[in-house]
Amino acid sequence: MRKPAEILTASAEETIAFAKHFGQGLKPGSVFCLEGPLGSGKTTFVKGLAQGLGVDHSEQVKSPTFVLMHVYKSKTPLYHFDCYRLDSTEELENIGFGDFVNDPKAISCVEWAEKAKDLIPPHARHIHFEILDTTRRRIIIS
Template identity: 50%
Template sequence: MRTTKWESTSRNQTIERGRLIGLKLQAGTKIALIGTLGSGKTTFVKGLGLGLGVTDEREVKSPTFVIFHIYKGRIPLYHFDLYRFHESTNIEDIGLDEFIDDPNAISVVEWADRIPRISKQADIVIELSKRGETGRTIRMKERGR
């Protein structure tokens, strides 16, 4: 597993880091996002979306209340938020596994640590943590595919 770390001093830098990573992603990639409330998970996904060809970062919104958004780009981006889920939640029972495992899309799961199986199966685990008001530390762990 390869680990890379970046320091971001602004929202725009966090978006740009996501965009640069999004440019390199291949269909079938599963990404687990881990971080506390306000750590920049959705902001980072805005950048991933731009890198995948979503034309306007404002389209990318937190799916906390709807659980799941789909964005169209060069590769579809499936964006999940498991904040309201618990370890005992069976994602198969609600059909999320079919989307998360789609080989033709990129799946990004916020709060992936709520359901450990998702974090363990992710190709990339990204941890975001706050540094002051606008700063963020972004750690990316890549597993071989």
């Protein structure tokens, strides 16, 4: 078991900067379940991660709430899911979720991964976001 890492950020920019650095060191095939309340910084983190992966126009990374998934192209593609509005895991199965999160050449981030239940592969890592106050967040990576 990897020791959980805990980071405190004091602004969205700090979360982006941290995620960018984190993204630069990632191995393809990684899957991250992003958990935590609305507005805690999950999408902001993905934006930084996209920068770190060298995604073009990573400033356009936004919540895929209404489409379930975005694909961002880079040398290592980034699959960004948001399960907030998911009614059943069948919807994920229908878009080939299992194939995406098991793609050894890509990185996957899943917001509200709790709703994807047993479709989350066992090798997934969990990143938990906690709101401390309006601008401070605790990010725990396990």
